Amino acid sequence: MSSRRSASARLAATGALTLAFGLALSGCSGGLAGNGDDGGSEDGPIKIGMLAPFSGQEAAFGDYMKFGAQLAIDEVNGDGGIDGRDLELVTEDDGCDPTAAVAAANKLVTAGVKGSVGGYCSGATLPTIPVFTDAQVPMVIPAANSNQLVGQGAFMINGTGAQQAEAAVEYIQSVGAARVAVIDDNTDYSVDLADSVEEQAEGFEIAKRESVNPDEKDFSANVNSVLGADPDFIVWSGYYQAGGLLVNQLRGAGYDGPILVGDGSVDAQLAAIAGDESIKNVVGTFTKTPDMLEGGDAWIADYEEVSGGAAPGPYSIQTYEAVKTMAEAFTEAGGTEFEAVTTALDELEGFPLLTGDLTFADDGSREGGGFVIVEPTGDGGAFVLKDDLQG
Structure with missing residues (x-):
């Protein structure tokens, strides 16, 4: 087994974040000093917290x-739980908003969660890391x-940007593309992914880098800039x-070439927004979905x-796997003590999902990433496997 960083080293990695967000945390009601149910009795359920967007534009993902x-x-509990104790899910809405996410994370801490298995929007997830880590x-x-989440003390089921x-x-x-335009929406996740594509570009030219305001409806100025x-x-x-x-407006302006979208x-x-004609010749990068997997129909x-x-x-399946991973770490740790669970996560190797x-790599990212090319x-308009990138 390869050597792994200690849990204390992961704690140290969050020091800068804890300092940066300390004022925000102290200003949230129901914070770490709150008197909530600590969920820590030896015979009660083990609470697992999940932050996700249940409101706002990304609410479907919640x-x-x-x-x-x-x-x-349900599966873990059906198999006897963790040393006879059931798991219990506690959810909070982060709305994909950093401020709301910090407040919601504090609510989960006050509720006594012993593990966090949430995080959809990167910009809202990043400031919650010191909340959870400080509360162990x-x-x-x-x-x-x-990529900003890497090395901050958390473990990532999804591949990195x-x-x-x-x-x-x-x-x-x-x-065989020669001239590539890269468009982001000014969010942390989107800029990070666009930057990574630019940095890794080889064998083709980045002909244009463009940023849009995602709250706008008319992207004609951006479309003209890109197509120019x-x-x-x-x-x-x-x-x-x-x-x-954007896809619809690019097609309306005469662009009929390939468009690749990120996992967001x-x-x-x-497809519903772009329209049936506009969505043609669109592909995406994504980790595998249930329909692509052996036994996926049963799942x-x-x-x-x-x-x-x-x-x-x-x-859906990545969050399922996050819970399975946390449960395995609880089992290997013999309980929910933070250092023991973090060490168990560090030492997982070839855990079947x-x-x-x-x-996990030493920085908490998932080795390999697992991205494939999908199409709608x-x-x-559901995305299905197009190319597994295996040659």
Whole structure:
């Protein structure tokens, strides 16, 4: 087994974040000094916290993640729990907003959670790391994947922005593109991914880098700027709401070449917003979804039983895997003590998950990343596997 950093080293890595966000934390009601149920009795359930967007533009992902987490918890509890203790899911809405996320994280700490398995928007997830670490709550992040999260003391189920960019660059090279325009939406996640694509570009030219305001509806100025650079390939690194409008407007302005979107736009809503004609020749980078996996149909059926019939969406399976990973760490640690659980997460090697065996690198990122190329050709514009990038 390869050597791993100690849990104390991971604590040290969060020092700068803790200092940077200290004032924000002290100003939140119901904070670390609050008198809530600590969930720490030896015979009660072990509470697992999950921050996700249940309101705002990304609200659909909250339920995708919640039901994925609940399915994993039901399975763990059905197998006897953690040394006879059930897991219990506690959710809070972060709205993909950094300030709301810090307040919500403090609520989970006050509620006595012993692990965090949430995090969708990177910009909202980053400031919660010192909240959880200061309270000695280990974090396994299922979705958020900005490079800024790497090495901060949390563990990431999703591949990093750099790993996603590597997959994007490999695909761009495979189709022989020469002039690539890269467009971001000014959010932390989107800028990080766009920067990574630029940094890794090889064999093609970055003809244009453009940023849009995701709250706008009319991107005509951005579209004209991008198309003025005469690209033969466009990368969109933002979320699907603005992405759908942008794709539609690029097509309306006469661009019919390939468009690659990042994982924040890999959702059937992209097609719904862009329209059936505009979505043609669009692909995305994403980690594997249930329909791409052996045994995926059975997992989908189990998920739909928990969700009341709703189909899984992006990050349902990653949140499921975050819970399974945390449960394994509790089991290996023999309890929920922070240093022991963090050490157990550090030392996981080849832990079998549906999306592939899991080993964490020393910085908490997932070794390998696991990104593939998907396209919105499934039912209702759902993204399905196009290229597994295995040659």
